[in-house]
Amino acid sequence: MTYENSLEFARNLDENDSLKAFRDQFRIPQKNGRDCIYFTGNSLGLQPKETKNYIQEELEGWATLGVEGHFHNNRRPWFHYHKFSKASLAKLLGADPSEVVSMNSLTTNLHLLMVSFYRPKGKKYKIMMEGGAFPSDQYAVESQLRFHGYRYEDALIEIKPRTGEHALRTEDIVEAIAQHGQELALVLFGGVQYFTGQWFDIKAITAATHEVGAMAGFDLAHAIGNVPLNLHGHQVDFATWCSYKYLNSGPGGVSGIFVHEKHGKNNNIPRFAGWWGHDEKERFKMEKGFHPMPGADGWQLSNVNVLASAAHLASLEIFEAAGMEALRDKSVRLTGYLQYLLDSLPVGSVEIITPSSANDRGCQLSLVIHQNGSEVFKSLSEQGVMADWREPHIPGKAGIIRVAPVPLYNTFTDVYQFYEMLKAGLNE
């Protein structure tokens, strides 16, 4: 699409945006009496106006029914609560509903999934990750390795970009997997990298991993609700995510897991069990002997956190109404517009380290501000921009601003105004 560098053009795109009504379904934080330019949906998505009502409904059920709400709560009896998000999540993930269940928090799930799918044996004991993965994932992997008696210095393989590049090339990832194939037990990658915004080629990574007889797992924290996914079709073994970023389900919101159908009925896979993973029909018999539910449900531990899950459902309704295809379509144009405007800034002032092709990224762009980055960021914040500032990894290097225009509630005008403020900030 061809863009123009003007506020009028941005406003025109907003007027003709088929998704424009969705912004009004969210609470937008205010600064100086005006809506913020909220570009941190990659960190904490905004609150849907309906969330309150969903939670209130459960509070009311609890108040009026007490324990009987487990089976007799109006629309959504709590006993079945994990089932209500399945269909929507399955659509977002490209999965069958039986392969998906919402539960726990992300890092907890990462551990549970590694218990099942990181099965080191003989020479095949190493884990491969992208370099610079989210710290929680790094700690989870480090501690899993130690739990099995390995040291991460030896057993962890991290793939780094080529010198002078910020993104990993798929061909390099595939080659590294082949090269280390004989010692690999697990390849664990982000779906979209939290720092660079790179969208990894899940299909190619999974295929290469299976080629060497290892398991392929993905952390989709920055991918779900951001880019279309096809986990079942791509034969991904397992995945987990969180719901408080692009899924707008509230701070610390409920996570979820995907376990591919090919593993879901295999009761020989070791797992850490709890009563909510036990055969639903026998759950209240409270008898000895764990019989897992088939599919992802068999990995559940505890009864559902209903209040958090109510917030989750409120948000998933919005994704149902908008549709991931339309969201992605707008997202490509919205982030493409930001990229177009940033490219018009003086050469060398702002460097985009996120891949330039829309096929290799979601909505986030990560920007290196080469001069006075923290001052520029501060001035943007004072003017009502919410973005996030990452101190440089290497002392003396420039810091990074991550900006994520989210198609559900951000506008082309947001993008344009951000660009104008940034341009002014750079000139100060």
Ligand SMILES: *Cc1c(COP(=O)(O)O)cnc(C)c1O
């Ligand atoms: C946000 C994020 C997390 C956070 O983990 P929690 O267990 O939800 O606190 C973990 N991994 C990645 C890649 C993330 O982006």
